[in-house]
Amino acid sequence: MIASENVSRTRTERLVNLVICLLSTRRFLTASQIAATVPGYEHDADDPKDHEAFQRKFERDKAELRELGVPLETGTSSILDAEPGYRIARRDYALPDIHLAPDEASAVGIAARLWRHAGLSAAASSALTKLRAAGIDVDPHATFGVEPVVTVDPAFRPLTQAVRDRCAVTFTYRVPEHDEAATRRLQPWGVVCWRGRWYVVGHDLDRQAERCFRLSRILGDVRRTGRPGAYTPPGDVDMIDYVAHWSGRPPVERTGRATVLVRHGRADGVRRWAEEIAPGPDGDRMVLRYAEPEWFAAWLVGYGADVVALDPPEVRDAVVERLREIAAVYPREASETAGVS
Amino acid sequence: MPPAASADRLGRLLNLVPYLLARPGIRIAEAAGDLGVTERQLREDLELLWMCGLPGYGPGDLIDMAIDGDQVTITYDAGIDRPLRLTPDEALALAVALRMLAETPGLADRAAVQSALAKVESAAGGLADSPVAVRLPGNADRLDTVRSAVERRKALHITYYAATRDETTERVVDPMRVLVAEGHGYLEAWCRRAGAVRLFRVDRIDGMTELDEPAAPPPQAQPVDLSDGVFLPTPDQPLITLRVGRSGRWITEYYPCERVVEESPELWLVSLRAADLGWARRLVLGLGPDVTVVSPDALAEAVRDQAEVALAAYGVEVD
Numbered sequence: 216m217i218a219s220e221n222v223s224r225t226r227t228e229r230l231v232n233l234v235i236c237l238l239s240t241r242r243f244l245t246a247s248q249i250a251a252t253v254p255g256y257e258h259d260a261d262d263p264k265d266h267e268a269f270q271r272k273f274e275r276d277k278a279e280l281r282e283l284g285v286p287l288e289t290g291t292s293s294i295l296d297a298e299p300g301y302r303i304a305r306r307d308y309a310l311p312d313i314h315l316a317p318d319e320a321s322a323v324g325i326a327a328r329l330w331r332h333a334g335l336s337a338a339a340s341s342a343l344t345k346l347r348a349a350g351i352d353v354d355p356h357a358t359f360g361v362e363p364v365v366t367v368d369p370a371f372r373p374l375t376q377a378v379r380d381r382c383a384v385t386f387t388y389r390v391p392e393h394d395e396a397a398t399r400r401l402q403p404w405g406v407v408c409w410r411g412r413w414y415v416v417g418h419d420l421d422r423q424a425e426r427c428f429r430l431s432r433i434l435g436d437v438r439r440t441g442r443p444g445a446y447t448p449p450g451d452v453d454m455i456d457y458v459a460h461w462s463g464r465p466p467v468e469r470t471g472r473a474t475v476l477v478r479h480g481r482a483d484g485v486r487r488w489a490e491e492i493a494p495g496p497d498g499d500r501m502v503l504r505y506a507e508p509e510w511f512a513a514w515l516v517g518y519g520a521d522v523v524a525l526d527p528p529e530v531r532d533a534v535v536e537r538l539r540e541i542a543a544v545y546p547r548e549a550s551e552t553a554g555v556s
Numbered sequence: 557m558p559p560a561a562s563a564d565r566l567g568r569l570l571n572l573v574p575y576l577l578a579r580p581g582i583r584i585a586e587a588a589g590d591l592g593v594t595e596r597q598l599r600e601d602l603e604l605l606w607m608c609g610l611p612g613y614g615p616g617d618l619i620d621m622a623i624d625g626d627q628v629t630i631t632y633d634a635g636i637d638r639p640l641r642l643t644p645d646e647a648l649a650l651a652v653a654l655r656m657l658a659e660t661p662g663l664a665d666r667a668a669v670q671s672a673l674a675k676v677e678s679a680a681g682g683l684a685d686s687p688v689a690v691r692l693p694g695n696a697d698r699l700d701t702v703r704s705a706v707e708r709r710k711a712l713h714i715t716y717y718a719a720t721r722d723e724t725t726e727r728v729v730d731p732m733r734v735l736v737a738e739g740h741g742y743l744e745a746w747c748r749r750a751g752a753v754r755l756f757r758v759d760r761i762d763g764m765t766e767l768d769e770p771a772a773p774p775p776q777a778q779p780v781d782l783s784d785g786v787f788l789p790t791p792d793q794p795l796i797t798l799r800v801g802r803s804g805r806w807i808t809e810y811y812p813c814e815r816v817v818e819e820s821p822e823l824w825l826v827s828l829r830a831a832d833l834g835w836a837r838r839l840v841l842g843l844g845p846d847v848t849v850v851s852p853d854a855l856a857e858a859v860r861d862q863a864e865v866a867l868a869a870y871g872v873e874v875d
Binding site: 230235238279311316318321323326338340359409410455514523534535540 | 569575578590634636638650741849
């Protein structure tokens with residue numbers, strides 16, 4: 216345990232020194248120049264085994280720096296150099312100057328906190344650390360009156376990465392109304408949150424057309440196909456508009472007027488939409504607006520015997536028809552037998 | 557130590573120098589709190605940084621700092637005077653959450669959110685030119701009314717339609733916060749009637765009066781953990797199983813379901829927790845003949861009985 220902590224400490228120290236060294240140099244430094252400079256890389260270059268161990272160590276270190284987002288540049292300082300070297304360009308390394316007013320800093324702090332347990336919470340908090348390191352003071356207790364709860368589907372990260380890299384993807388997609396899941400291939404253009412649900416918009420390679428997909432309907436992994444940078448998303452597509460159009464029911468005019476009889480003190484769900492309520496001995500007569508008689512009837516049927524549709528006939532008949540169909544699927548004998556078992 | 561932890565530490569160390577540089581004489585405890593580490597860990601970080609510096613690694617090359625009791629000041633930064641750039645995921649995390657905030661109806665400080673977003677995007681370069689767009693639901697007026705009432709910290713009398721019981725109820729509540737989740741606005745409050753914290757969907761608050769007494773949620777009123785969603789079914793709620801045809805399958809996306817089994821290509825067996833059997837009966841009747849009850853028997857009987865009684869009201873007899 217103590218040994219591994221020491222190893223890790225030594226390694227971290229070596230990496231910090233490597234970053235400082237590569238930031239301070241304008242010339243590209245070759246691996247052997249780095250080994251001769253930065254503490255922790257000492258080895259015998261003439262001993263093949265020792266040299267190989269160094270190379271492995273250096274490869275791991277480079278990978279770790281790149282993983283962290285340190286922009287390691289590779290190149291040669293002169294055409295005479297046979298071996299490529301490394302350096303870190305300060306302008307690519309450093310976060311550009313950013314100044315936030317206190318209310319803006321609060322907004323960023325609140326935003327980072329919105330991720331809490333979801334998806335990108337680690338990324339959000341390390342982003343906040345960097346802003347703090349840039350000299351910005353973030354009040355950890357600031358709140359706005361209203362806060363959105365941010366959650367994302369598992370497909371969110373691979374899809375946003377694919378969009379960023381302009382890399383086509385394939386995934387299994389399941390629409391509840393379809394009996395079979397389908398394999399879809401897409402050049403993703405962007406990811407959209409519309410009314411609390413996430414969608415990906417892009418060019419469907421099988422349909423050869425613009426399509427959007429709900430992230431919650433993607434089963435399993437999103438796999439990349441093809442190379443990064445393989446396409447250019449069109450610049451003029453309003454993705455939110457597209458998703459809204461595709462997913463949203465168009466606004467409907469409630470032109471119909473129906474009269475229903477509601478039992479006293481029941482079916483409050485119907486009552487709260489009533490335009491007029493006239494109490495009577497057998498119940499309350501209510502007037503409601505509706506758009507589509509079938510949907511309206513289905514909604515009324517949910518309230519069972521508490522609501523009776525009186526008028527117009529198109530609603531009344533639709534309610535009766537639906538009730539008949541429901542009653543027919545529960546034959547008396549069958550359900551009584553079931554009750555015994 | 558796993559590699560992730562060592563990478564975390566490296567990132568923290570590289571940002572620590574500019575962080576301290578911007579705050580000469582900061583107390584170590586405060587810095588540790590800001591950076592989310594213990595004071596001991598931070599002191600270990602400082603000791604390690606002391607060993608690092610420019611090639612040569614002599615007294616004038618190493619990172620230097622003055623530690624005065626519980627305060628620290630960087631006196632030489634060895635060239636790491638700026639934090640690292642945001643990674644694509646970091647830029648995305650901030651940009652998405654800021655867009656969510658900016659789109660949240662009823663938000664008072666929208667201008668600050670929008671300018672913060674613009675500045676973060678510009679600092680992130682092309683990265684936060686992110687592929688994500690956000691639009692949250694409307695209902696801005698009502699949400700705004702609720703939010704300002706919450707800000708005045710008064711208890712509220714609300715007329716609330718409780719959909720699970722199909723009842724319009726009158727309650728006095730002590731507001732705690734306002735949320736937008738899964739496409740709806742919610743008021744989170746201590747409900748004096750229920751003696752518990754409740755989420756009230758803003759579009760079901762049919763009336764609201766501010767009372768002349770302060771909002772006073774009791775100490776046991778804790779915010780609801782929403783990380784697993786707004787509807788959290790509990791095991792004491794009745795489990796119902798339905799046989800669902802194509803037209804009813806949307807319920808599997810709308811309600812949290814415990815089990816969905818494809819009985820045949822056409823029919824799915826869907827099991828979910830119902831608030832109570834009354835709610836389940838309204839659900840099943842509303843879904844129509846394409847959805848039938850598998851269990852419990854009591855629900856199947858209730859659905860059939862309701863359908864028959866309702867039909868009788870239209871003068872229709874069932875044979």
